[in-house]
Amino acid sequence: MKLYETLAAEIEGLVAQGVLRPGEKLPSVRAQQERRGVSPSTVFQAYYQLEAKGVIQSRPRSGYFVAARRAPPEPEVSRPDAASTAVDVSSLVFQVLDASRAPGMVPFGSAFPSPLLFPLEKLARSVSNSMRLIDPWSTVADLPPGNAELRRQIALRYQLDGAPVAADDIIITNGALEALNLCLQAVARPGDTVLVESPSFYAALQSLERLELKAVEVATHPREGMDLGALAQALDQHKPKACWLMTSFQNPLGSLMPPEKKQALVTLLAQHGVPLIEDDVYGELYFGAHRPALAKRYDSEGIVMHCSSFSKCLAPGFRVGWAAPGRYARAVERLKLTTSLAAAMPSQLALADYLGQGGYERHLRQLRVVLERQRDRMLDAIATHFPAGTRVTRPQGGYFLWVELPAGSDALALHARALAEGISIAPGPMFSAKRDYAHCIRLNYGHLWDATHESALSTLGHLAHS
Template sequence: MPDQGNTRYEQLADEMAQAMRDGLLQAGERLPSVRQTCQRRGVSPSTVFQAYGLLETRGLIDARPRSGYYVRAQKRSARALPQLAPPRTEATAVAVSALAFELLESTRDPAVVPLGSAFPAAHLFPFDALARSGARAMRRVKPAQITGALTAGDAALRQALRRRYTLQGVPLAEDELVITNGAMEALNLCLQAVTVPGDVVVVESPTFYAALQALERLNLKAVEVATDPQEGVDLAALAELLARQKVAACWFMPTLQNPLGALMPSARKQALVALLARHGVPLIEDDVYGELYADVRRPPPAKAFDQAGGVLHCASFSKCLAPGYRVGWAAAGRYAPLVQRLKMMTSLATALPPQLAIADYLAQGGYDRHLRRLRAELAGEQQRARRLIERHFPAGTRVSRPAGGYFLWLELPPAVDALALHHRAMALGISTAPGVLFSADRRFVHHLRLNVGHPGDARVDDALRRLGELAIAELAAVR
């Protein structure tokens, strides 16, 4: 059976983390011994050791040899969070595809250090287990499954996804899910379902460049709304925008937003859904990074607060389990029948073998264990990368503090041209994602998104050092 809910050691770790946040366990304080915790909590030593190990991975405690475990002082970084100026308020035609294609081409070269890539390191994913699942599933496949999976997708996979939605507090109707060729097809189908050419779509500022590419392809206009690096979309600014502008849809990423890493608190997600429902504006929720949240409990998606069927929730396994399998989905609310028809009129179906492989893998019960390992590795690598940026980048550089995932958003000193920096870094075999990619009006000229999800890649440390040196040299040249 698949893992369901938190294990006992996760619950214990979560309770102790909350005690630290509440000030009941102070920085420098020694935690109860393993024996004491066993007696007080009625758990096994193994449970306590696993809980303490999880707290150590999350950077909340330190293990001291022959002394025990101590609450770690949570130092604030000397690097401040990026500051984002309010975006333009008028709708803008979009043209970012040429630069996005150039970036995609650069990340295909294995000799290039992939700080500009959209994917974490391949060794983080259980490809051997997925291959075994695929072989096992294909031996069992029946001819009726092939035609039965057309358009909506494999029934076993859809059932497994519905169970996971239910655990997140999001019950879905049986016919609401459509399996797609990755999340991008899901997002594009949902966008087509709620817009016509010339419509205005609200996006975050900055936003994921693939969203801008989708708007460009469908001849839609973008209007950007201010987005906080920690808490996501500015709801007051969005309310003001909706009051004065006719909007067809919003395309937002409320959980671990790309590129900022912002995590909208649950209460704000609920308020967002209610605001859009009042205006009759559908929300396309891009949730491809939600499983990479660095804490124990996955934050609920905005879809969890949808009462009117106006949230079209899109996700995939590409960033959390199976890059390259191209298995995504849309839970499209009241728009699900239209999304299914659009799927039938475009790609018709998603390839069955990868669906069967993932469905079998989920049935084996190891997915949540894999996610725990993946989250821990990415969290550790993010902390390490922030320390390297602190050491090597010019004074005045600001760095995001995401609650998970593998992207960092950097605001460099204003005199640094991030696109020029990107081209100079590419000459040294280092890719980056310059900030101009993440806005319809190419406004983030001294910003970078860096992919730090490459634990074990010895090249990354040197690449960050050299990138910092290039930024310092450019800054010196203009002074």
């Protein structure tokens, strides 16, 4: 056994014997290092292994604790076949989404967090303030690339994240999805191949389907994102035109690429001359002490097309996103002009006003605390109510859990039965070009937790048993 495996086995034995009790704090990484004469990496690997098995859990800014109830283990690394395939998921996606919109539905299948989590009253005041002071000429000047002050505010956040992006390199769009689609159109043509995670966000698959592109699903770790070895093989075999990834809190897994892996990712793609479309809409929703590094931070060749928005972290419904497309900025800007011309000016002005007031960070801190608490409550409910053999991810940000049910389970059948009980879920086949993951579901913990949600998870667990 390796050193970290020996340490992990020892701690797991102490938990099983009751020497370490549920809720008890483990020694810090530094304390374990000094006591045992091992490296910090050895301790971290041991703790990561125990967390993946559900024996312990991390609490940001507090350390590691014995799990109050033994949580289900994490799913294994996905192993899709390496074939290129045409995409045909839209009919299934629309069928599932349409059925999930009925009033009163418990929204575990929703793609959005609760609108009650956002400062809508303050945003409304910013709309009023900015429209009273509007410069009439801005209706012309704010065509692509977008409002200058808003782009300046976004550029300031890039600088804080260590990514060298200037305001002039940013293009404002109608949400992140338009930014992502424009970036995709700038580098790929019908019949080309694009690499995606496995499982992958269904909207990415729909974009490939609409543009008549082929998808190659690449093996993906539930905690650390795409497997770079599998990516290297896919790059050699398929000669793709782009790679579309969520490097931070991927939807649906919630995986987060470590900084060194993001750097290696950018280096690998640069060697092959393949642009990275970095979908980063959840990057601000982290539970740790610091925002995860952007892949864009390591981009010296201009190949990373970074896209994000305010829809998931501040202003749902405003539909303001942006792209920082590097060397492809001119092409993306022209595509924006010829498709939708410009993003709505009132929304841009309002967000520029709000960001200029300095309350954004305070809002984000409060939002992260709520989401982390709701993640823990959903994980606890799954451990209590779901059948033996269930596996579930433990994301360090975002608001999705990926649940792998025991072999033989039928996620589409579970979706239909849950709807009859007033509960929506997102079945796994939505997240695969080949409609794989028939025994998996995605659950949203971004809505305020109450007795209704607890009861719904109990009902869902009962349905999963049967």
